[in-house]
Amino acid sequence: MREQPPIRLHHLGIAVRSIAKQGAGYCEMFGIEAPGQPVNDELQKVRVAFADLGNGVAIEFVEPLGEDSPIQRILNRGGGLYHVCYEVSDLEAHVERVRARGGLLVNGPVPASAFGGRRIAFVYTPGHDLVEFVEVRKPH
Amino acid sequence: MREQPPIRLHHLGIAVRSIAKQGAGYCEMFGIEAPGQPVNDELQKVRVAFADLGNGVAIEFVEPLGEDSPIQRILNRGGGLYHVCYEVSDLEAHVERVRARGGLLVNGPVPASAFGGRRIAFVYTPGHDLVEFVEVRKPH
Numbered sequence: 001m002r003e004q005p006p007i008r009l010h011h012l013g014i015a016v017r018s019i020a021k022q023g024a025g026y027c028e029m030f031g032i033e034a035p036g037q038p039v040n041d042e043l044q045k046v047r048v049a050f051a052d053l054g055n056g057v058a059i060e061f062v063e064p065l066g067e068d069s070p071i072q073r074i075l076n077r078g079g080g081l082y083h084v085c086y087e088v089s090d091l092e093a094h095v096e097r098v099r100a101r102g103g104l105l106v107n108g109p110v111p112a113s114a115f116g117g118r119r120i121a122f123v124y125t126p127g128h129d130l131v132e133f134v135e136v137r138k139p140h
Numbered sequence: 141m142r143e144q145p146p147i148r149l150h151h152l153g154i155a156v157r158s159i160a161k162q163g164a165g166y167c168e169m170f171g172i173e174a175p176g177q178p179v180n181d182e183l184q185k186v187r188v189a190f191a192d193l194g195n196g197v198a199i200e201f202v203e204p205l206g207e208d209s210p211i212q213r214i215l216n217r218g219g220g221l222y223h224v225c226y227e228v229s230d231l232e233a234h235v236e237r238v239r240a241r242g243g244l245l246v247n248g249p250v251p252a253s254a255f256g257g258r259r260i261a262f263v264y265t266p267g268h269d270l271v272e273f274v275e276v277r278k279p280h
Contacts, residue, residue: 007171009193012152012224014269022267029241029265030226030234031147053149055195080269084152084221086170094170101169125169127162129154129220 006089010134011050011058013083015074019049022079023061027051035061039114044107045069048114060085060114083122085132094133095121102126109135146229150274151190151198153223155214159189162219163201167191175201179254184247185209188254200225200254223262225272234273235261242266249275 016022023035035049045065050058064071074082088094091109099105108121112134119135156162163175175189185205190198204211214222228234231249239245248261252274259275 009195009197014267016267025241026265026267029237029243031237055148055197057149057195057197078268080265080267081221081224097169097171101165103169125166125220127154127156127166127220128218 007086007094009057010085010087011060012081013060013062013085013130013132015071015079015082016061016063017075017079019047019061019063023049023051023063026059026061032059035059038063040065041113043110044112046071050114083130083132085120085134087136088133089136091119091121091133091135095123098123098125098131106130147226147234149197150225150227151200152221153200153202153225153270153272155211155219155222156201156203157215157219159187159201159203163189163191163203166199166201172199175199178203180205181253183250184252186211190254223270223272225260225274227276228273229276231259231261231273231275235263238263238265238271246270248273 019035019038027034033052035051038047038049040047046062047065049061052058062071095105103126104124106122106124109119111117112120115134121133123131125131159175159178167174173192175191178187178189180187186202187205189201192198202211235245243266244264246262246264249259251257252260255274261273263271
């Protein structure tokens, strides 16, 4: 059994008004696999779909669920690429490392329906990049 | 011999004032490999260094070479994650596909010193995402 690395790139988040239109259009334009079945995340007020890039990394297209979705703010600034997600074995430790260096916890840890209940957290780095962590395994 | 896929994620571009400070700080914070030796790209007026993420994808930290570097505009808006780069086997065909769908060619194709002279091009997608293409092989 291969050891799980402590951190690995999991997906890139792209904000779109419509997964069916801009999401599918992005994949068609670049010649990558079309987005899979969308999943609603009521907690984050978003609907997401993943397009596999082939090397264990995906694009996550994120569209708003309702007018009060936090993603509306990103879309009002033009949308597009807005976060990177790393899969980590120790969610709390990674959040703490970011906070200890002047970053901020934005959201979480909370379970994410898009990842079968595995927990996620969003942080801002000291350089103001939005980064998501997703836990390798669902908690017992 | 495995066939080269027509497109694959190559790196994520993060704009920083200093590779030695913010670039190294990012890697230390997330526990990823430190950035390699920086390379000057006089044509793009940037200095870049790569941090390997392990699955064939890297982070490219980009700092300005001089006050008239185009990256200053990105830094003045806060810096951070600002482009995705795909490695492609047919640069012209990919640029043309983006243009045909309402995107824009921003820069290139031009050789890039950071990739041993392999050609790159920057495009804006119709959704206003900045995307770089890098050619798989150096032209003959």
